[in-house]
Amino acid sequence: MSCRTYLIKLGELTLKGGNRAGFEKLLRRNLVTMLRARVPGARLRTGNGRFYLTLEQTPETRGEAPAGGETDETDSLEAAVEAALSRLMGISGWAKTRVCEKTVDAVIASCVEEARALLSRGAGTFKAEARRTDKSFPLTSYEICCAAGDAITGAFPELSVKMKKPQATINIEIREKAYVYSVDKKGRGGLPVGSAGRGLLLLSGGIDSPVAGCLMAGRGMGVDGVYFHTPPYTSPQALDKTTRLAELVGAYAMGMRLWVVNFTEVQKRIGERGPPAWSTVLLRMAMMEAASSLARACRAKCLITGESLSQVASQTIENLSCAQSRALLPVLRPLIGMDKERITAMAKSFGTYETSILPYADCCVLFSPEHPVLRGGVKEAGTLYESLCLPPLIAEAVQSAGVRKCGYYE
Ligand code: ATP
Ligand code: MG
Numbered sequence: 001m002s003c004r005t006y007l008i009k010l011g012e013l014t015l016k017g018g019n020r021a022g023f024e025k026l027l028r029r030n031l032v033t034m035l036r037a038r039v040p041g042a043r044l045r046t047g048n049g050r051f052y053l054t055l056e057q058t059p060e061t062r063g064e065a066p067a068g069g070e071t072d073e074t075d076s077l078e079a080a081v082e083a084a085l086s087r088l089m090g091i092s093g094w095a096k097t098r099v100c101e102k103t104v105d106a107v108i109a110s111c112v113e114e115a116r117a118l119l120s121r122g123a124g125t126f127k128a129e130a131r132r133t134d135k136s137f138p139l140t141s142y143e144i145c146c147a148a149g150d151a152i153t154g155a156f157p158e159l160s161v162k163m164k165k166p167q168a169t170i171n172i173e174i175r176e177k178a179y180v181y182s183v184d185k186k187g188r189g190g191l192p193v194g195s196a197g198r199g200l201l202l203l204s205g206g207i208d209s210p211v212a213g214c215l216m217a218g219r220g221m222g223v224d225g226v227y228f229h230t231p232p233y234t235s236p237q238a239l240d241k242t243t244r245l246a247e248l249v250g251a252y253a254m255g256m257r258l259w260v261v262n263f264t265e266v267q268k269r270i271g272e273r274g275p276p277a278w279s280t281v282l283l284r285m286a287m288m289e290a291a292s293s294l295a296r297a298c299r300a301k302c303l304i305t306g307e308s309l310s311q312v313a314s315q316t317i318e319n320l321s322c323a324q325s326r327a328l329l330p331v332l333r334p335l336i337g338m339d340k341e342r343i344t345a346m347a348k349s350f351g352t353y354e355t356s357i358l359p360y361a362d363c364c365v366l367f368s369p370e371h372p373v374l375r376g377g378v379k380e381a382g383t384l385y386e387s388l389c390l391p392p393l394i395a396e397a398v399q400s401a402g403v404r405k406c407g408y409y410e
Pocket of ligand 1: 202203204205208209229304305306311312314
């Protein structure tokens with residue numbers, strides 16, 4: 001009998017010499033948290049620098065033939081596992097694998113089963129690749145490949161061996177048990193969330209900032225969020241949309257607290273007393289000040305934004321410097337050197353794009369001047385900013401901020 005297991009390959013953390021055990025523990029904890037509610041009874045084992053996840057409740061692991069209802073159950077458990085692994089930071093890839101005894105007959109039988117599955121997926125050519133850490137296995141890697149190839153082409157004449165660019169590769173690994181798999185999925189890479197402190201993401205409803213949050217989660221950073229809204233000028237739908245984005249980013253970041261800050265009075269003050277051309281720069285400065293004070297309250301060590309150099313007027317290096325001048329913590333801008341096409345592709349890959357392009361405008365769009373300052377001087381910006389007497393308004397906005405929990409697995 002063979003059973004289904006996921007073989008999970010660890011990413012960059014394998015490069016961590018003495019600290020590796022700590023990173024692995026964190027990764028394991030994150031995966032267990034992701035699976036706890038949705039995949040009851042999943043067993044996770046560590047070995048050979050990999051994780052092995054076994055679904056106890058599949059009919060196959062119970063040794064039963066899949067029947068109607070159970071197939072659905074298996075499908076939904078497997079879908080839940082795949083969903084978790086596709087969001088887990090710190091793994092380079094995974095494969096759903098057959099596990100069998102380390103005998104030549106069992107290994108070859110698993111290869112034939114795997115080939116049958118390949119055939120049903122429409123493959124016509126394949127190659128076998130074998131690795132063995134257990135040198136007591138009676139065949140060498142090369143001999144395993146030959147035996148598997150012969151058995152498969154004998155069983156399924158429609159399948160032929162092709163060494164260069166085959167449609168599928170059947171991997172055979174002989175370790176403490178034997179593993180056979182053909183679908184190898186790419187993981188998110190990076191480091192496990194929780195290994196690099198916590199940052200506060202300035203999350204708007206746009207395309208960029210959710211991507212920035214996901215990227216920092218991929219460097220191991222816990223991410224909380226802050227959204228500045230301007231009711232009644234911005235709609236409840238804009239807040240819903242940002243909350244949904246926080247849920248999506250939170251799913252990668254092992255949960256996110258989203259602070260919702262009412263910036264209406266701050267924006268009104270900027271509109272009434274500031275020169276129109278400066279309004280966006282001044283607003284950004286106010287956001288940095290407010291976010292810095294929130295970050296302290298939530299123990300974040302930095303701010304994170306979705307800014308990309310010169311993407312819009314407020315993101316020239318001069319205007320970024322004006323905003324930076326009000327930040328009390330380092331500001332991380334993971335998208336700074338990326339163009340919109342690349343950012344959009346990442347948004348699609350993280351699954352945030354479809355939500356980001358929903359039509360509800362955020363406060364910055366509504367208050368954007370027609371002819372904004374392109375190269376604001378930090379000194380002039382500072383003088384204008386001081387003249388607005390914003391600190392009490394900002395303090396009030398921060399104190400009355402609401403918080404919601406988004407994307408937690410519990
Ligand atoms: P995004 O797609 O992330 O909205 P953008 O291209 O629209 O970015 P801007 O609107 O200039 O660019 O915003 C730049 C950055 O400032 C955003 O990436 C985000 O980090 C932050 N930001 C802008 N508006 C808000 C807001 N209402 N609340 C919180 N952060 C904001
Ligand atoms: Mg925006």
